Amino acid sequence: MLLCAGAAIVARPVCRILGRWGAPVLAGAPLAAFVLLLREQPAIAGGEVLLASAAWVPTLGVDLAFRLDGFSLLFALLVTGIGTLVTLYAGAYFAEKPPATAGRFLSLILLFMTAMLGTVLADNLVVMFLFWEATSLLSFMLVGFDSEKAEARRAALQALIVTGGGGLTLFAGILLIGITLGTFSYTEVLGRADELVASPWLTPIIVLILLGAFTKSAQVPFQFWLPNAMQAPTPASAYLHSATMVKLGVFLLARFDQVFAGVPWFGGTLVVVGSLTMLVASFEALRATGFKAVLAQSTVASLGILVMLIGLDSEVAVVATVGFLITHAFYKAALFFCAGNAIHATGEAHLSRLGGLARVLPFTAFAALLASFSMAGLPPFIGFISKEYLFDAQLSSTWSVAPVLVAVIVNSVMVGVAGVVSIRPFFMARRRTLTIRHGETPGLLIGPLALAIGGIALGIVPNVVAATLIAPAVLALTDTPVDVSFSLWHGVTPMLVLSGLVITMGILIAVFWTPIHVTLRRRRILHRLFGDRFYERAFNGTLALASRSTQVLQNGDQHRYTAVVVTSTVAILAVGLLVSGTGLPFVAQGPLRVSVVAVLAIAVAGAVATTLARSLVGALVSVGIVGFASAFVFLLNGAPDLALTQFSVETLLVVILTAVLLRVPLARAHSRTPSERRRDAFIAALFAVFVFVGAASMSATPPNMELSAFFGAASYLEAYGRNVVNVILVDFRAIDTLGEVAVVAFATLAAWALLRRGGAPRPLKTKG
Structure with missing residues (x-):
């Protein structure tokens, strides 16, 4: 795989430098891989199974594991052997094209070889799926290689949708196998086939795997994409759709036939x-x-x-x-x-x-x-x-x-x-x-x-x-x-x-x-039944639905956008509260603090004033009051760092919005009808009620102190800091903090761009 991947990386410069000799040089990579694989044939013929593994994502049970047995060796030899001939053929086929064209094609073909080898050699099912989908993506590029042709673009998209969609169903089946057996290793799955067959998830697993294999290997009713994919250049047709890629579904079915041997259907x-x-x-x-x-x-x-x-x-x-x-x-x-x-x-x-x-x-x-x-x-x-x-x-x-x-x-x-x-x-x-x-x-x-x-x-x-x-x-x-x-x-x-x-x-x-031939050309019944007519209808219907939903949802009305978001949030909160069955366990959280109540009252007044303001400047001031009140709440509860951040953000927001308002009318008339305003008020009130209920319920629930205990114990031992909050910000979540700082910096630059005043253009000096 590494040989083919390396050749793919250097394919373009090699073809640019060597011209028509670039393809023979690049063909050495799959040929060398073929020879190396052939050297393992005596051991494989003796019944050995060669396994290699390296940790990749151990927490998810995903390792870079590969398996070489007689069946995978056969496929790997076909991939590399015919791949060598395809590389040589492609060099001659594109001999009269610019070197960049030949280099681009050979790079894609060699990448495709890499993906094919990864698919047939992978022992981990998740790794196999990644290479499997890579073949779909690369075949899309190869089928649509002549991108100036509408037929090639259409065929490439069709192949990608069918095989890519089937790949998603295959991935769902792989996940169910992992959930059932706790492993993604094909070797282990094969050894524990009885457990999988006895699982209640057996039927959906088989159906999902069959769909993935049938789409890849062009079985009814998904067979229409393969003939259309002949829009690809001939080297790609010879390789992808006759000798290698379309047989991946067959490869998968043959592998899992061992696993599902006890399932008659x-x-x-x-x-x-x-x-x-x-x-x-x-x-x-x-x-x-x-x-x-x-x-x-x-x-x-x-x-x-x-x-x-x-x-x-x-x-x-x-x-x-x-x-x-x-x-x-x-x-x-x-x-x-x-x-x-x-x-x-x-x-x-x-x-x-x-x-x-x-x-x-x-x-x-x-x-x-x-x-x-x-x-x-x-x-x-x-x-x-x-x-x-x-x-x-x-x-x-x-x-x-x-x-x-x-x-x-x-x-x-x-x-x-x-x-x-x-x-x-x-x-x-x-x-x-x-x-x-x-x-x-x-x-x-x-x-x-x-x-x-x-x-x-x-x-x-x-x-x-x-x-x-x-x-x-x-x-x-x-x-x-x-x-x-x-x-x-x-x-x-x-x-x-x-x-x-x-x-x-x-x-x-x-x-x-x-x-x-002439007689059957006149009989289109089976062609209509098993052609791509239903695919075209589904595809065009999806586009029509997307266009219609865009017209309804993306109509340019910000009020409607906000209403949809808020209503959806209210619905989610309502369902969550009903499903949880916790009721409304409001419990007093300590004595009433007059200072906090006073600040919150100011915040509420600012929020109400914002909704009633007819002047944009007045609304801006009212929103600022809410923000500064929030900062004071942080300050009163022992979080000065959060308070300083909030003060900075609010100040910057006021400055930016003021700069914007200087360029628009400061007063505006109501753009909503009375009925629309009543509906908005109802949605806002409902949102406020559910947010209040949710916040009250959460405050009444005993907090989980595991994270607090961890950071309290680790802040000094691991980060040598006694201020736990600072250690979290600059060490444990340093990337998040960097992102927040970057946001503030970009906002500052935007404000500077809005506020700076450019001088009058200087007159051009002319000679004479």
């Missing part, structure tokens, strides 16, 4: 929501027109597959989940890179308007073809193995055939999508003349070729990835060794038959893509 909810997301996203993928939009909808469907797999109750489902995580990261990032190359070269984003690009982008076409084969699940690609495990997990679970039917339909659509995005833009004839603006460069090819070739390499030697990555991750999620026989051939099995059926149906969808 937790898994059932995941299967239902995941299946529904798969169907909706498949339908939208067939309707999508943009190159990146089609890929984005297929990503939503893939996330639905992962959520469904987590909900299935079988060990095979865990293996399928981990295997599909790796497979999807490889082929989807590669396809996004290829889409970016096509759009970057032609300036055309619509899939139907692209064609014949294999002649000018041959390596991109080759990478797209390999990645799409893996996406379609063809042998010998790793996607073929993942698809067989997907069907095996569904067939071996206790669920009926419904999830299998959904998976067959959805995976058939994904095969069709894979064929369309690889063949149509690169190998089919062009329907229009395209101007090639940019050719292929090494920086634009390293990422897609490495990932596409990696997909077939992992399929040819599946035991390597099974032993090094999949098995340790499965062990971390199950706590028991699971046989991971990742191989291309398992014989003629029901899974092989289903894979063949899916490929056949997918080929038909690819062949008849155009009529299917």
